Amino acid sequence: MLSFLLAAAALAPANAPTAHGADTFTLKAAHLRLYGNKVVDGGVVKVEQGKVTYAGDAKGAGELGPDVIVHEGWASAGLVAARTWSGLGGEGLEPKRAFTAEARAADVVKLGHADFARARAEGITTMVVALSPANVASGITTVVKTDGATTLARDGHLQLGLSSQALRTNRFPTSYTAAIELIEAELAKPTGVWERVRGGKLPVYLDALSRDEIQRAVALASEHRLTGALLRAPLAGELAGDIKKAGLAVVVGPFGPGEEARVLASVAALGRERVPVAFGLESPASPEALLRVSAAMCMRAGLDPVQAWEGLTTTAAAVAGVGARVGKLAAGCDADIVLWNGDPLQLASKVEGVFIGGVQHESKGGAGHGGAH
Amino acid sequence: MKMLHTTTRAAAIALSACLLASAAAADGKLAIKAGRVLPGPGMPELEKATIVIENGRIAAIGKDVKVPWDAVVIDAPSLVAIPGYVEAHSARGMDRPNENLDVAPFLSVRDSIDPVGFYFEDSLRWGVTTINIQQGNNCVVAGQGVIVRPIGLTVDEMIVRTPSGVKLSASPKMGFSAATQAQALRRAFGDLRRALEQLVAEKKEGSDRARREALYQGRDLEGENAKGKAMEGAAWKVTGLELVPRGEIDEKLVPLLALVEGKLPAFFYCGRPMDVHTALDIAKENGFLAKTTLVIAPAAYKAAGAIAAAKVAVILDGAAVYVETDPLTGEEREVFVPGELKQAGVRFALASANPTTESLWFQAAQCVGRGMPRAEAVAAVTTIPAEILGLGKQLGTLEVGKFGTVVLCSGDPLSVTSWVERVVVEGRDVYDRSKDVRVKHLIGGQAPANTQAMGASLLGDPRKVVCCEGEDPEEHAKHEAEERAKKDKGEAEDDK
Amino acid sequence: MAAATLVAAGESKDQTSWTVSAERVYTATGKVIEEGRVTVEDGKIRSVSKGGGGDLTCHAITPGLIDLSVRIERDLSSIEQSREITPEKRVADALDWFDEAWKREARSGVTSVMINPLERQVVGGLSVVVKTAGESAQQRTVKADSALYGAIGSAPSQSNHAAFGRPDDFYSRRPTTRMGVEWEWRKAFFDAALAREDKNLAGPGTLELQKALAGDLPLCIQAWTTQDIRTAVFLKEELAREGLGKLRLVVDAAAEAWKEPELLVRSATAAILPPFSAIGRSGDGSFFALDTAKVLAERGVTIALSGHGARAASERLCYQPGHAMRGGLAFDAALAAVTINPARIAGIDKRVGSLEAGKDADLVLWSGPPFEATSAVIGVLVDGRLILDPRTQNK
Structure with missing residues (x-):
């Protein structure tokens, strides 16, 4: 019985919209990356009205339903970029004022921007859009999907720039001391966004470059019990113990092929100390393909492949604060699914199809599946 | 300045x-x-x-x-x-250390030494009594040096020996790359060879262009200069050079020819390890390796093996303790360069880092501090530089x-x-x-010129004057008034 | 002759108890012990006595050298330039604990240093004294807020300009000249004094200025030339005369103090001298006479020598006493000028500055008589930890 249904389904054109609504179907993939290490051969994902109702092996799938998409390659959850400048159209930097904590990336980002279409083509379905780190408090991030329509979280994190890039000699503050003082003054008498930060309700992104800056950021987070992640922080691995104690994650990257060995080794060290690591971009300055390249470079330097995959999906989603909805294929999650022609952890693999909320979207570079929208 | x-x-x-x-x-x-x-x-x-x-x-x-x-x-x-002490190589004491010309072997420091400058009296003050003044390192072939004693009001009084040698640099001069520098060095000798070959060819054709040019330039064509001599190059020769009277060879080329014929020493600057190989190659190719002394920056210690194999002596032009930063890890490492040279079997002389507090005495002392036996450290600032300069029997x-x-x-x-x-x-x-x-x-x-008097007259208020030790400002004013009165009285008495 | 090597990770790394012996132990208390031995236990000096043998030997031992003007942290991000008077800012908040300069200083024998704000500010803020090596920032901090630091001379006015055109940053401000610098100093102190009566006049930094006026916080002013040293001393004397307070004054980089030493004598001002110069010409247009240390020491001025964090090995603090001795300073005074004197000036002499039981085990081991050019620093201990291992030297 089952085989007849499957055969019938196989005859149907793979890209035809179904009768029940575009966001309800069953996907059968030769290989299914569920989460962490778990790969299911001949796996099945059932999607109903944009949500995953089942993801696992074929045996436990039960009735597959009328619309079955069969994919010969790999399928996985859509990738999550824990930081990006996509969609801001160059408006992410306020050069005159270093302290604009209430500014929001959500007010600036254009969801339909071409940056997001390019991200989709690389299998990225969720992105944390952040403002420039060249200000002490540039504003609040926003978490969006790359479907051109969905905002997952209007307020993601308060981003604080604690690197030397946030300090200029011709604008207050010019010193680390004054920058930290400003932040601590707000935390002492918190209003607006700071109240949520103080309570731990809103996580922070702490941008830091040199090791002493990372040290300062971690001290700030520890002292005021802030939650969130460090951004960039090359060589953070040397301070992995302190970062772990402070309960912070680290958003690293993007890394290219020429990245310093020390920096990549540092990411591997973070992984060994069980500090949550997520990958980020600086798009559109860097190509979106770098997200997976970053993960691959870190794996070559010794990062556990499980942690590398999590850094692209579940950990990144957790850092983004949307771990319940995206980042993994599991019942209850959004049906953000990417079809690949190979294991997504292999750099040679490319995207063949992208579903966001169960609806297939244009993903240039994919083969065949035209996709309705 | x-x-x-x-x-x-x-x-x-x-x-x-x-x-x-x-x-x-x-x-x-x-x-x-x-x-x-x-x-x-x-x-x-x-x-x-x-x-x-x-x-x-x-x-x-x-x-x-x-x-x-x-x-x-x-x-x-x-x-x-x-x-x-003997300073085997110094580019100080001159008007400017280098000319803009790339290849200028005909220039001599004799024309730019300033005998009255502080450098020579500082050298004397700190015990340096023989100095080989050479051009600076920003050159391809810079010119000829002079060995001087740091006394006298004119250059001629100072000269111990001239010329002392030709200065070359394997390290790229400003604006050059390593490749351009090496090429410029090769071309200098290539041009010499071509010029000599042309002279021989002209002589064979019976042309007397070279002779007319020499006369026009007022060069001396008498005695030794009227004779031709076969070329004595150890690495390459131009056959038939005996046909050309030596006086007819362009005086701009004569020092380079002397170098190739082994008649003049060469002081070859190497700023980096890779420059050492360039210098040794050029010297070998042109037959003057036996008379070459390398002037090396501390960084070039890494080529000590090549230097030892070539059996050339070295003048360490820079700090004895070389601080280098690892480009990968950012860590600083201190290397005692004379120690490295000694270990590799390289004969070396030290050079002053400044003419005063870090003159040759200090360089030798530092070596002792880093474990070198005193005799070796002192040799590096006395006997070895003397030998390098060919004055081992005199100094x-x-x-x-x-x-x-x-x-x-x-x-x-x-x-x-x-x-x-x-x-x-x-x-x-x-x-x-x-x-x-x-x-x-x-x-x-x-002592500052007249501060007390100046202060009083400019500012008017005696309180603003730097007081004599322990004196109250009003007391001081009274004291000064008394002194003035005494002085006036004294002058009045003298007038009588 | 191996290059000086820092101790690699291994059995020696965490060891804080040692016995160190030498042909001469210079304690900097006035006592020199021939064939002496220093016993170190858990990072502190347990005893200093006669005796030989032990784990480490050398020709001479001195206390760890102390540099009150080491100039690590020259980054502009360490000072808040939006105002010229920032007495409340702590340079300790901006320290880069990963700077290679710490290791450089440590391996040349400097064990405690004072980090000061840059002289670009009229009053840059609060200095801090730290050890050049150690486990953590807390453990290495010897004295927080060790001095209030500022400058008189041409440096504080350099980046400012008179208002012209369209002033689009805060550098269109006073001071642009030495008189402006002096005005800022006097105003800061006068306002702080007034704020004692009228709390509404208090602002950020008032507290620190008041502490300086009360003599509780040493005031360190960088002044190279004699005119600037004079200004600094006159400032102290004016404030005393007006009954506003009694500053505890230290002049940093007092290169021309030899010209009018009576200024420092009568105002009981200590002096930190900059590195000696090969030709006498020194910073801010000053002339630094070679016998300055001798002249001041003879007159009873407390002097400390400094190395300004020189990268070149021959210019570091360990060579400065040699220059001072060439200028006529006696050996004992030269030793004091890099050990107990700076310790007293910074108020850390209970912990460091001499080899006495109970003090921190900060030791320098020398291959010959200390400060001679023919001697080298072959061993360093900081808080009993071996930073430079004399056993790896081929001597």
């Missing part, structure tokens, strides 16, 4: 003038009676010994030497006598027959508290610290 203070420059000239006056003693006899004599590295020390200098050379040295009746005696029972130690160039120190010459008290250069008594005005300025500074 700060303006030289008029009084110190005048002092410099005065000092030099004193030296000139004592030149008369050169032909006479000088005897130094020193409390201790350290004749040279590894040689036994002498207590209460006498050095007799006649006609500029040491005639006798020892404990029981008799002082000639007609000798001028320097009696220095508390001082230590050492041979003067570097206090021995009969060598130059009577003696430095008298107030204590251990390598100690920070010792001062050079007297210097004798080739039998001439040229320096006495008790009469050295400039060293007094260095030690004690110059």
Whole structure:
């Protein structure tokens, strides 16, 4: 019985919209990356009205339903970029004022921007859009999907720039001391966004470059019990113990092929100390393909492949604060699914199809599946 | 460039003038009676010994030497006598260290040395009595150097030997890349070869263009210059050069030809390890490796193996302790370069880092501090540079027959508290610290001109004047008024 | 002759108890012990006595050198330039604990250093004294807020300009000249004094200025030339005369103090001298006479020498006493000028500055008589930890 249904389904054109609504179907993939290490051969994902109702092996799938998409390659959850400048159209930097904590990336980002279409083509379905780190408090991030329509979280994190890039000699503050003082003054008498930060309700992104800056950021987070992640922080691995104690994650990257060995080794060290690591971009300055390249470079330097995959999906989603909805294929999650022609952890693999909320979207570079929208 | 203070420059000239006056003693006899004599590295020390200098050379040295009746005696029972230090390579003391021309072997430092500049008196002050002045490192082929003694008001008085050698650089000059520099070096010698070949070809054709050009330029075509000589190049030769009278060879090329024929030493600067290979190749290709001394920056120590294999000596031009930063880890490492050179078997001389507090005495002292035996450290600033300059028989130690160039120190010459008290250069008594005005300025500074009087007149209020120690401002004003009254009274009395 | 190597991770790394012996132990208390031995236990000096043998030997031992003007942290991000008077800012908040300069200083024998704000500010803020090596920032901090630091001379006015055109940043401000610098100093102190009566006049930094006026916080002013040293001393004397307070004054980089030493004598001002210069010419147009240390020491001025964090090995603090001795300073005074004197000036002499039982085990081991150019620093201990291992030297 089952085989007849499957055969019938196989005859149907793979890209035809179904009768029940575009966001309800069953996907059968030769290989299914569920989460962490778990790969299911001949796996099945059932999607109903944009949500995953089942993801696992074929045996436990039960009735597959009328619309079955069969994919010969790999399928996985859509990738999550824990930081990006996509969609801001160059408006992410306020050069005159270093302290604009209430500014929001959500007010600036254009969801339909071409940056997001390019991200989709690389299998990225969720992105944390952040403002420039060249200000002490540039504003609040926003978490969006790359479907051109969905905002997952209007307020993601308060981003604080604690690197030397946030300090200029011709604008207050010019010193680390004054920058930290400003932040601590707000935390002492918190209003607006700071109240949520103080309570731990809103996580922070702490941008830091040199090791002493990372040290300062971690001290700030520890002292005021802030939650969130460090951004960039090359060589953070040397301070992995302190970062772990402070309960912070680290958003690293993007890394290219020429990245310093020390920096990549540092990411591997973070992984060994069980500090949550997520990958980020600086798009559109860097190509979106770098997200997976970053993960691959870190794996070559010794990062556990499980942690590398999590850094692209579940950990990144957790850092983004949307771990319940995206980042993994599991019942209850959004049906953000990417079809690949190979294991997504292999750099040679490319995207063949992208579903966001169960609806297939244009993903240039994919083969065949035209996709309705 | 700060303006030289008029009084110190005048002092410099005065000092030099004193030296000139004592030149008369050169032909006479000088005897130094020193409390201790350290004749040279590894040689036994002498207590209460006498050095007799006649006609500029040491005639006798020892404990029981008799002082000639007609000798001028320097009696220095508390001082230590050492041979003067030898600076094997220095680009100081000149108007400008380099010309803009890439290849200019015909230039000589003789034309740019400033005898009255502070450099030479500083050298003397700190015990350096022989200096090989060469052009700076920003060149391809810079020109010829001169070995001088740091005394005299004119260059000619200073010259010990000219030319001392040709300066070349394997390190890219400003604006050049390593490839361009190497190519420029090769081309310099290639151009020489082509020019010589052309001369020979012209002679065979019967052309007398070269002769007419030489006459037009006023070059000397008599005697030796009228004769042709076969080329003596060890690596390459131009056959038939004997057809060309030597005087007809363009004087711009003559120094390079002398280099290739092994007649002139070469001082080849290498700033980086890779430059060493370029320098050795060029020297080998053109047959002057045997007369080459490398002038190396500390970074080039990494090529010590290649240097040792080529059996060339080295002048370390820079700090003995080289601080380098690892580009990958950012860590700093300190390398004691003379130690590395010694380990590789490279013969080396040290050079001053500055003419005063880090002069040759300090370089030798630093080596001792880093574990080098004292004799070796002292050799690196005396006998080895003397040998490198071809003056090994004249300088570097206090021995009969060598130059009577003696430095008298107030204590251990390598100690920070010792001062050079007297210097004798080739039998001439040229320096006495008790009469050295400039060293007094260095030690004690110059008192500000008339601050007290100036303060009082400019500001009017006596309270603003720097008070005499412990005095109340009002007391001071009273005191000054009294002094003025006394002075007026005194003047009135004089008028009577 | 191996290059000086820092101790690699291994059995020696965490060891804090040692016995160190030498032909001469210079304690900097006035006592020199021939064939002496220093016993170190858990990072502190347990005893200093006669005796030989032990784990480490050398020719001479001195206390760890102390540099009150080491100039690590020259980054502009360490000073708040939006105002010229920032007495409340702590340079300790901006320290880069990963700077290679710490290791450089440590391996050349400097064990405690004072980090000061840059002289670009009229009053840059609060200095801090730290050890050049150690486990953590807390453990290495010897004294927080060790001095209030500022400058008089041409440096504080350099980046400012008179208002012209369209002033689009805060550098269009006073001071642009030495008189402006002096005005800022006097105003800061006068306002702080007034704020004692009228709390409404208090602002950020008032507290620190008041502490300086009360003499509780040493005031360190960088002044190279004699005119600037004079200004600093006159400032102290004016405030005393007006009954506003009694500053505890230290002049940093007092290169021309030899010109008018009576200024420092009558105002009981200590002096930190900059590195000696080969030709006498020194910073801010000053002339630094070679006998300055001797002249001041003879007059009873407390002097400390400094190295300004020189990268070149021959210019570091360990060579400065040699220059001072060449200028006529006696050995004991030269030793004091890099050990107990700076310790007293910074108020840390209970912990460091001399080899006495109970003090921190900060030791320098020398291959010959200390400060001679023929000697080298072959061993360093900081808080009993071996930073430079004399056993790896081929001597």
